[in-house]
Amino acid sequence: MTSTHHTTREPVVGAPVDRVDGPAKTTGAARFAAEHDLAGLTHAALVTATASRGRITGIDTSAAEALPGVVAVLTHHKAPKLNPPKRVSPVNMSTMVSGTQVNYLNTDEVHWDGQPVAVVVAEHSHAAREAAALVEVTYERLPATVDFAAELPNAVLDKGNMLMPTGAKKGDADAALAAAPVVVDSAYSTPQHHHNAIEPHATTAVWHGDVLTVHDATQNMAWLRAHLALRFGVPEAKVRVLAPFVGGGFGGKGFAWPGVILAVLAARATGRPVRLSLTREDVYRTVGARTPSTQRVALGAGRDGKLTALVHTAVTRKSPVGGQPEPAVTPANHLYDAANIRTGQSSVTLDWIPNTAVRAPGDAIGSFALESAIDELAHELGADPIELRMRNEPERNPIDGKKFSHRMLREAYELGAHRFGWADRSPEPGTTRDGRWLVGTGVATAYHPQLRLTANVTVRLAADGTVTVRSGLHEIGVGAATVQAQIAADALGVPFDAVHVEHGDSALPEGAMAGGSMQTSSVAASVLAACRKLTRRLDALARRSGTAGRTPAEVVAAAKAPYIEAAVGSDTRIGKAAGQARFMARTVRDMRRWQKAACGAHFCEVRVDADTGEVRVSRWTGAFDVGRVMNRKTAVSQLRGGIVMGIGMALTEEAHVDPRSGRIMNPSLSGYHVPVHADIPPIDIAYLDEPDPTMPLGLLGIGEVGITGVAAAVANAIHNATGKRLRDLPITPAKLL
Template identity: 80%
Template sequence: MTRTVDGEHLVGQPIDRIDGPAKTTGGARFSAEHAYPGLTHAALVPATVSRGRITAIDTAAAAAVPGVITVLTHGNAPKLNPPKRPTPANLSTLVSGTQVNYLNTDEVHWDGQPVAVVVAETSHAAREAAALVHVSYERLPAVVDFAAEEPNAVAQKGNPVMPGSAKKGDADAALAVAPVTVDARYTTPQHHHNALEPHATTAVWQGDELTVHDSTQSITWLRKHLALRFGVPEAKVRVLAPFVGGGFGGKGFAWPGTIIAVLAARATGRPVRLLLTREDVHRAVGARTPSAQRVALGADTGGRLTALVHTSVTRTSRVGGQPEQVTAPAQHLYDATNIRTAQSQTTLDWMPNTSMRAPGDAIGSFALESAIDELAGELGIDPVELRMRNEPERNPIDGKRFSHRMLREAYALGARRFGWENRSPEPRSTRDGRWLVGMGVATAYHPAMQFTANVTVRLAADGTVTVRCGFQEMGMGNATVQAQIAADALGVPFEAVRVEYGDSALPASVMAGGSMQTSTVAGSVLAACGKLTRRLSTLARRTGMQGRTPTEILTAARVPFIDAAVGSDTRLGALAGQARMLAKVVRDQRTWAKAACGAHFCEVRVDADTGEVRVSRWTAAFDVGRVINRKTAFSQLRGGIVMGIGMALFEEALVDRRTGRIMNPSLSGYHVPVHADVPPIDIACLDEPDPTMPLGILGVGEVGITGVAAAIANAIHHATGSRIRDLPITPDKLVT
């Protein structure tokens, strides 16, 4: 039971973020805003071929630009240790975005790979000079057409956390004899991260000691990776990221800009700042893979699913790439008698794909939830009712118990708040002037995990509490919620708690990804606070101060403060922590099916003549376990919905199928939602804790985007009668 000195819970309250004043007044300094004496600026030179070898680099014109200090290429750059192959035995190896040894090779693996860097006194000089570097290539045959390579896809390898395929019964045979079927193909394009803060690094060497300010989601693993690549002890590397202007997965890995900035600082002996342009982000940072999916459903006339087939093809690169659990929702959401899921990959000469908000689940839920809606139409059953008829009591594939699942309650709450009962079942039946009006629904789903984090908590005699943990704050409010948790656990006011974070000099934490950071850190904070409470009780008994405040107890004991720690950053401690983490993840996977879930309800308006789509109303009800801070949690959920609106209606990387070059690598050509595209978003949460997670937290960062694109596509079908299965849903697809 959480508590505070005044008897009221802080957990659950909509407390303002503690970093709000610094960010709104300009006091927060991001990675490209740290000044050092002698600071220089760097700019990347991208390759202009998709595959080949560099035969010559002419840097004379670039070197002649006033202010240029050096131009580094594979011919003169310091040597780097190559990245190690990813392995669960060393989780820091997973942070490498690619397997390329930047500026240490003449090989080119994708159009946009950095092949040189200019270091200059000013950013203007660096960019001017970078444009003057001329590179000659021996072009090699390249495979860059995803659609053409789809037939050559091979089965995606799985692992205990992320299976590549699953099967129950004989779904194909059941599909063949089902009375009612839907069998459709869905596609999604390549998506790019466009965080408010582009990727940025400021690197400083002092002898063999390295300080890096980086916009990273993974402080601890980036530190280990840099130590490996530059051949210095980990203790000599410090990574700072107290403020990160959004990440969404794109900052969870070490991309060329970070490595090359550190390399340039070592080569010049001066501090280097490398701030990626929007074009750099599109060309030198991994993106969400495109996908081609098949969803086939079979049902009896009463709407019970007898067959569910979900297969996917995504892409990876010859030099890296992250697997996508595209079919994961199909393994958990519906109680079909027979299920088959399978994931395949093609290998292309492209920038490696990487995690992007709810990787796999976001695009997989579009196909699955669109197909469920289509089946509801074939059966003449309300889409919500069809889902409820197939809501499982246990995990459909393996029969594991759900640790917590209240999807029925979320649907009931969302439908009531949205007014779903007022929906006319017939497509194209509601009109408001020139606007065709439709309503759509879809399920949200994202798995929940808890890793391990090291934490120290200090309770001082003056009543203040200091929580120290090297976690990342990307705008989600994690420092605020951890302060709430600690204040409740120790019975002190919220204002008495200070949280130190965003620095590798602090106890090591998990990366900010997979919607696991809040629950992971919370578990360690609670454990440390529990140790302090027990020690405080012992002191109270010794001093006869039972029932007194912490300040009175410590004063009587003549103890200025007491500390408690969870985990250790020693070499043996780190190995033990990693072993505990892997064991816990595998054990949880074998025992429970854990996930956050929810229900999206949306209304769209489609111009009957132009095909323009406006999302006019949104209600979403979620089961995300315990809500620690209603303000920050609801903001995260709204942010996921906004990102899903972009996925549904706007976002698409246009890739030249002949050259592999991205043709719209900026916000002028790659469109994301703006204020005019976003309706009022009504959020509701059940706020029921999961008993297997710290404080019952399931996570909110990613579940919000899942199902959004399908809800919009389903609403568009209801409005127009047109079923669009290829994202984004642009006007041309509705008027032709």
């Protein structure tokens, strides 16, 4: 950015700057969605269905209503009417925010075990929960389809769409597979995974006439605002969603699930503010999960290891009441230069809550199967797993020949191998031992595609030298506000401490959702554009006032203006339509020209108890090509966090669903096991810090690439340690024995 104003300070973009929200969170000053005390506040609790499909034939609320402190028990007999959600349309992206198509408490139909069928409102949370347990519901139970494994023969090919393709084809992969000298053809499976953010979903809602204010744990304020306005029949201008702090999202808080709708409905019905905090069990029953999957990966190669055929197919689950397929085969379309490729995705329809985004949807589970199969092929050929991958590293996107906007996977593997000490490993399975522990190492590729949304931003420079960036972005624990302050500080040549970022409020200019590893690049593009506008105005002021070469604050002060401001984007109806048109045009243009993605390499060491089958991950190195890094401290934290989640996916996480009823049997952290501190080794993170020339500041998203490939690296290390190839997650001691 050229300007007449100069500074000699060091750039802050890329520096390990402490997060600006750190003091508020560590001292308890930060207020989360369930921590807002309003006058007359009441508390709500859900009553959830115990039928998988059917109709409610009776609800006895008398015992609940008689309990002291109960304000109301709302059922489909008493609840205010809601407008049904709109069908998903690419023309109006806010339609994607609806978790399901069910019109909660406006119908006697039950679509899944766990669907809310009543909500209790009371003066205190303990009274609401006690009363909810007293509500008795009877059902006409209808035949339900809930057994994923039993329905696999009935899978139907998914159609997909422009943003989420579900299959691709190049050449004749099946014929090439049949003719290949070396073939690996295996089946893999992953179970259902659930969200367990440190802050469960929560909403505090209050109506003032027809004006609605909602404090919600959301990753998607703008779309949630539009959805609530639609459902409750009020203009968007009369709905305000506040989410300055969110205690973890990972995809589960990107959509409008029953809790937020019913909190707002209860507040309207009672005329009182309502707080609805989901229990862990509520989250499992009323918020979408990651679908289970079965996958087939078949690889054909010559004796030299060059791939002649790659087939990757998957079957996942969908629901009759909404949701999107999980594109598990996506990595296979981009990672390997096979001469013939066929990928395809199918799904079975089950009477279940729609599955939803869980960190790196599709890519996390798809990379487990693909990267495990590559390791199997390397073992079959007697080749080094890294050398085999590099032998098949493409120069262009394998399916359509598009250029990679930026791809340095070779360099990431080289860096990671050096830091990990890969050359010292024993390639022969079961040959390295340390006492009772069998020791093994494994690698896998990380991959996550990049998309970018539009974001509206205003940047104000005051005469006292302070800068205010205003955008409805989300702070879900990733340091989003800190990074945008760094970007604005460098763009304007002001100290980092002079920049304040206002966020977490739908009354601000509409930001981008925090999902798909898109928020940072989406907002950064607009912050940079606004700063360029501001700099041009500053230069014009400097020329008129004769203050060229002075600091920005001195220029504004000399002009006797309290501040100058620049904006990008508009929240008017026309402005939103223009923003949507810009998004679609840029997306189509980029998809035709480039393949954009973050990638990397995982190196894992495991120790397996030869007698008990206990697995301990003892060492980890991750090396990543994520474009230019905005903040070394927050970037490393994000990548490390993804690896921790991937280790849980590999070894412990699994929902147990009764195949007769569709009911989750372990809906809490006492039965659904996530990694704890003792399960995780020191994790060494390295990155190349090379900018992608097609992205703002050269940055790529880092939130999700860290989890991809992790489960495969663990499984491959276990094979190297024990000689046992396990293809079904999680890898438990029982499976090893």
